Amino acid sequence: MAYISMGEAHRRITDYLNRFSDSIFSQDALSLKQLISISSNSSSLLSLADALNVFQDANRLVKQSDRFSQFGEIVVPLLRCLQNYRINRLAEAYNSFEKSANAFLQEFRNWESAWAMEALYAIAYEIRVLAEMADRELASLGKTPEKLKAAGSFLMKMFGALAGKGPKRIGALNVTCQLFKVYFKLGTVNLCRSVIRSIETAKIFDFEEFPVRDKVTYMYYTGRLEVYNENFLAADQKLEYALVYCNPRSEGNIRMILKYLIPVKLSLGIIPKSWLLEKHNLGEYHDIVLALKRGDLRLLRRALQEHEDQFLRSGVYLVLEKLELQVYQRLVKKIYIIQKQKDPSKAHQVKLDVIVKALRWLEMDMDVDEVECIMAILIYKNLMKGYFAHKSKVVVLSKQDPFPKLNGKPVNS
Amino acid sequence: MTHQGASNTDAMANFDPNTFRYVDINQGASSAYSSLNTGVPSTTAPWTMKWADNNSTLNGVAPSSSYYHGQQNESLARDNKDVTDAASQAVAVPSLGTSHGPQEHAGYSSYSSSTDTYGHDNTGYQGYYNGYHQQTSNTYSQQVGAYQTSGAPYQPLTSVDNSGSYAGSTSYSNTYYNTGDYQTTGGYPSDTNNNQSTSWSDGSYANYPSHQYSNYSSLDSNGAHNSSTVAAAPLSYEQQYKQWADYYSHTASDVSCAPGTENISATGASAQNTQTPGSYFQKPSDLDPVPYENSQDLQKSASPQRSNSQYPLHQISQSYHSPIQTVSSFDARRVNKVQIPTNPRIASSLTFGLPKTDKDSPTKDAVTKPAYVSVSLPKCDTKVLSHDAADSMLKPGMFPASLRAYVERALARCKNDLQKTACQTIMKEMITKASADGTLFTRNWDIEPLFPLPDMDVHKDISQKSSIVSALPKYKRSPSRRSKSRWEPLPEERLVEKLTPVNQASVKEVSWDFVKEREQTGSGGKNESKEEGWSNAKFLQSQQQNQSKNSQRPFKKPRVGDTYSVSENGDASSDSEKEQGLTAYYSGAVALANTPEERKRRESRSKRFEKGQGQRAEMKHFRPKSAGSGSLYTKRASAMVIAKSYEDGGSRPVEDIDWDSLTVRGTCQEIEKRYLRLTSAPDPATVRPEEVLEKALQMVLSSQKNYLYKCDQLKSIRQDLTVQRIRNELTVKVYETHARIALEAGDLPEYNQCQSQLKILYAEGIKGCHMEFSAYNLLCVILHSNKSRDLVSSMARLSAEAKKNPAVKHALEVRAAVTSGNYVLFFRLYKTAPNLNTCLMDLYVEKMRYEAVKCMSRSYRPTVPLSFIAEVLGFVSSLQTENNDEKHTDVLEECEEWLRAHGACLIVDNSGDMQLDTKASSSSLFMPEPEDAVAHGDANLAVNDFLTRTA
Structure with a gap:
């Protein structure tokens, strides 16, 4: 840390305080946002933080002037937060920030217009990010990480301030998205439900009126929730919305959406082009797609095993596992096609032995009963038309469209 | 009769306003009533209704209302009719009687406070108090029964009562007698009042008349009369009525000193007579003529200030009443006999209902208390302290024990009287606040930080900031009370009693502070405020009594059935004596250990204790009620520890005891023990130590008996482990065993309990069959929760090592078979299941088979x-x-x-x-x-x- 003279420190602090009060008086949300964004590590904030560590009695400066002291409740803890943040005392930084944020929210409630929305977004973001950092710090110290939870309840409070009627409602979705992030991180996804309900049932504010970026985020998270619920059609719809409206330059975001959208699409029988996977660096799905195309059960199982942890963490494991039936379908279809080439008249009768043999070639050691069961399931789930004759151990396929395509419909379950 | 309570209190608090009101009533009967009730809007309507149809089912209520009417007209005959009506309504009547209890008592309690203020003889009062208690105990359970049957009528009545009596202080009536409270708590909880009220009603018969008499408040007397009739039940009523008439004439002649109130007073007197014919005449003669005159004057002048001066009067009259009391209680007993037939059923419900009630009551109290607690806190305290010994039984329930402890703690820090007063003020404010926002009973006072000790110069302008408020409550927890906390040890009683007199004196001083303060504020402020204070105090008292009664119950619960009445008489009274001694001793102990260092140490100690025992603190919330009145178990458990500590160093203060050492160490050597859910502190004599538990586990394992027996045994083992805080491999073994047995028997709820405990135990690093149980856990999730998210997260939580475990592997395969619907695989896995995986799979077999057949029939x-x-x-x-x-x-x-x-x-x-x-x-x-x-x-x-x- 470069040496800063007392005077310089004093100057920097008063400068910051001036800018802070100016931005409020001129209702300049963007510059206010810059002053609040602690974690942005902007040079001006960092130098201010250094100054604060030199000039310890910043509170006095705030109290001296009426201009500053009216925002004292916001600024004083904010400065303390900055100070702590600079010296990496993150849990304390979070605590001060929450105090400041509470005071700000109080002020915000009193402002009639929604001019400070950007600044509020910044606070919602900062409090989450700081809470995450603080929790990491706490965890490393062997303490219970609880700050993110606290941030969640603060955000809920913020949501309450926005969710009513009026111009401020436009900010509700942004806060909702921050809440989603908190809840997904905490693994308390069920808490999302109440927020979603209040967003989706409110008739006073059309969903389309929210800012696009918030809509995309919202759709992404709700889409993920639908994946958890195995509600693939709804998940497809929401994630696709997110994909379509997502800023094409936000590569990371697109990838995150695709991570869920691809399995969902696969389960609906829609297979992505390989260049899509390559472009977005989604190699983990490569083998799975290939297995689906080839009817290669072994490949599917291997791919699942290889990326098991990843898939389990993102929660798509079960979705992908269910692709197995489609792989079987593909396999039988292949056999059928081959038979058809040999002898079209008998092609619709597929002997169980043949399928068992094919599976054995794939090193899938399954006995007749098990394969029979799978055939029965295929027919039962309408992936195959026809019937199974137990006596002769033959799958008798329908002559018309024996392997109906899913075409965007989920497998009957 | 409901009004009786109302009028009673009114007479005490705002005497004059009431008289005015009654005049109003005279002019326009029903309408006037509704106006009276305005304080409690909701009740107005029902009330007038009842008024309208006297002979309807609500007769029980109606008669009472007509009482006023009768009075107004001074047509006694009509009164009587009404009363008979009430009597004929057998069911309604008892309830009315009981409902009175608290009210009457309220009136009564106010005396006590006044006693202090005016320097009346305490001892007489105390003695009376005690004796009173014993007598009432008989009536207790039966009255309760009566009450229960007529649960519904009770509510409206009370509300009416309030409206009448507390028209002046609306806030009070709303909060305390909030009908809603009674409703929500259900039939039984209201009992808490009841038990109370019954016991009191006896007393109040006695007290009541007397003080009415002195006041010449006809309304009161009516009430009293009512209650007596109620208690007497239809049959006895007739007789009484005759007597009543006789006496009426007497009284009228005797009492007719007050011009305006002549007739009214007459009724009052007659009411007394009904109850205690013989003793009635004593009173007038015994009474000092002078106070008598005074009271008349008071009425006339109608000045609120003088209402105070009435109190001494009451006091006097009260002391005269003891003979009456006995008689009335006798009456009550008779009534009880009459009512007995209905009792058995109620009694049984009592037994079962009790646990719930106990839980409910705190919450209920939380709601009901606040408004009045706030103002009258000091009052109650004075009473509590001054009557230290005599009252000890009744006090504990008043405020949560934790709160009392808090107050005690806070006061203990004070270096001198000035500071003490300052603390008291702060705490008063805190309690006021806490009670106002209803947190008085919900707040965990044990962990509430103490407010900063006020500086001598600053203490005057101590603001009511919430932080301070939050700290306050402890005041209540006078030293004496502390001893009742379940976790505190109690010394041998003998030791203690010698100290009593001294302590009492010292305690009194404290209480006096309060009284003075109270008075200052009263005289400094408006007179009205004072009145309010008084009236509140009354309710406070009544509530307090309720509470204390309440608090006794949990401890009696186990023996409810046959011993109920007996224990009332025997145990209760003896307990109270012991309590007296104990409390007195403790106050002494605190006084001894009052040096600043000691205080500091104590503070830190108690804090540490509270933090360490979060769970217990919670329990405390309910517990103290039971412990308060001296649970025998507690005494036994803690007495042992205390005795030990005395051996170590005689002078060591109670607080020096290591709380960990209070953890029960079992001494029971029996291997077999039935499970009984603990309702009080565990008794070491019935708790088995670890070695015996180990044998017990072996016994269960080798037992050939059925699951229910094993489950019972294992539960008792678990209980013993828990109360002794044993958490080691034996604990794990016991839970594992139980989980397995439960699985075999298909008892999932029990299994789940064990599983969740095991999760915690494994997480603590205690070794066991972790893998086996994580496989069970996985199967449970698979088979019983349809949420794929749960499944994914529990799968993601499995370590790589766990996935290699055969049991876990099997579980995962089962999962795959279930999600894909592969029935062939499922039933193969079913046959090869390790451990008890089969048992869990069993639960899914039916569904799997059905799906399979459906699939087959389709394909x-x-x-x-x-x-x-x-x-x-x-x-x-x-x-x-x-x-x-x-x-x-x-x-x-x-x-x-x-x-x-x-x-x-x-x-x-x-x-x-x-x-x-x-x-x-x-x-x-x-x-x-x-x-x-x-x-x-x-x-x-x-x-x-x-x-x-x-x-």
């Missing part, structure tokens, strides 16, 4: 042989079939039966083999209602099971 054509289905769906155990053809056919039959039960169509083909006709079956399959289904959803709770368990 197979034309038929599926039964033997194939039986094999694939796990009906066949391959080992058995190899050896035994008979068994094979058995299995086929079983399969056939199952298929038919699920609506499958079976045909016999040419070779004589049974076949499933898939096409026909595809539309006819259904899931039959489970045979063992029970309406409440848990077959384990079926009556038969229950009976076997209890047998």
